[in-house]
Amino acid sequence: MRALVWHGRKDVRVDTVDDPEILNPRDAIIRITSTAICGSDLHLYDGYIPTMKSGDILGHEFMGEVVETGPGSTLKKGQRVVVPFTISCGSCFHCGKHQYSACDNGLPADNQDIAQTLYGQPMAGLFGYSHMTGGYAGGQAEYVRVPFSDVGPIVIPDGIEDDKVLFLSDILPTGWMAAENAQIEPGDTVAVWGCGPVGLFAVQSAFLQGAERVIAIDHYPRRLELAAKFGAETINYEDSDVYDALMQMTGGIGPDACIDAVGLEAHGVFFDNVVDQIKAATFLGTDRTHVIRQAILACRKGGRVSMPGVYGGFVDKFPLGAFMEKGLTLKTGQTHVQHYMPALLNAIMEEKIDTTFMISHRLPLEQAAEGYRMFHDNQNDVTKVVLKPDWAEAAE
Known part of the structure; x- marks a missing residue:
């Protein structure tokens, strides 16, 4: 064959x-x-x-x-x-x-x-x-x-x-489970990093599961347009600082739930991401984890983080202190x-x-x-x- x-x-x-x-x-x-x-x-x-x-x-x-x-x-x-x-x-x-x-x-x-x-x-x-x-x-x-x-x-x-x-x-159940893992409550604001297939289905699923607002984050115009067709507000990370934009859009509180639909190959010219890429290229690390770091820092205190994005190995500079001090919940998995x-x-x-x-x-x-x-x-x-x-x- x-x-x-x-x-x-x-x-x-x-x-x-x-x-x-x-x-x-x-x-x-x-x-x-x-x-x-x-x-x-x-x-x-x-x-x-x-x-x-x-x-x-x-x-x-x-x-x-x-x-x-x-x-x-x-x-x-x-x-x-x-x-x-x-x-x-x-x-x-x-x-x-x-x-x-x-x-x-x-x-x-x-x-x-x-x-x-x-x-x-x-x-x-x-x-x-x-x-x-x-x-x-x-x-x-x-x-x-x-x-x-x-x-x-x-x-x-x-x-x-x-x-x-x-x-x-795969991608439809993955997007649905990503939204389910975010434990969405009526009136919630949900931020979704990545408007690839899983991210777009997560946007659709978040609305179906009761989110009042969904904020989609990416840098590809067409993908952001697809997210907007479901009613999502959008942030192009090449045009705006994502953390600042999310704080402004949520009155300084942060999203109730954050979904990392990007995974280990995060893009963008950010200091931590550049360091991750250098480490991956020199076999000192495996994953580029800019998005999950950003999601943890942006999520409101007591909020939930859902991580359907694929990760493969070990990471450093993980904001464990912020994760603990803010009382966040993380759910992930295949x-x-x-x-x-x-x-x-x-x-x-x-x-x-x-x-x-x-x-x-x-x-x-x-x-x-x-x-x-x-x-x-x-x-x-x-x-x-x-x-x-x-x-x-x-x-x-």
Whole structure:
């Protein structure tokens, strides 16, 4: 089959690789009809996530048609499914609490030591996202093996096109959980750093969960325009000091809740961010954490900080004193996608949530490498690239 393969920093190619096979009774094989490039895939592209190996197949946002199942799968051939990016068993302690991204059994035994060394405990597996998250082949391909297929994928009713439901795989539940983790109360003001796909869904979700005001922070004009269409007020950090602007907009109190939808590759010419970039380039650090620092300093006393942005390693200059003295609450983590998928699918079918506005570009799978370069280099115009294998394009 054809698949997008990681060969090194900023080196991804569509190669011919072996077709996936059923390895465990609960497996299923999915023929991909739509797959997307996620902003967190750019962390892999830029070489920020450790334990990647040349030959790894990328992609964790995908959907398609079931073509083969193991005897323990509950799926049936011919069903259309969206697959969550988290790989979870459904029966461990954490899955029992609907904390699917904390699954004890999502990682193969050979990969658990890597995660335990880096993070203290192993987490759920992730498709196409390094060997510390399982080394699973991703879905930017013609076919993919889906472990625990009786737990993860959600069946899509006939008549609903891919574009409306594809983002159930990751960014829509991630944006929703980001807003939920902000513990929004009626009348709240919520600040969202980053108007990429997750940030934009967090803006939409914050309003749906009861926020009175949402303030979106970015520097790409088109992304700020998209946030404004949902009713958000906007700050362009290249034109304004974010802290000063937030204080002015909130009467000196600060936002009730702050959402960091940026993560480890914060941009901008700020002293702390420049130092972080130098440390990352010289292997003295890994993550650029300007946004989470700024969110902590700007959040009102007694407020909440939600961090859906991906971080990979260790940081310094973390404002722990401000965090403690201000009595803040921080909630974060990979998304418990399986928990949110059914309700969000219903919201899409009832037209309470729109996802199609996010798609800016569509490309054949064979042009996936160009899609990565385009997304990486032109984030003002590129919000989401959807890739389709040849047969999916022909079917349309």
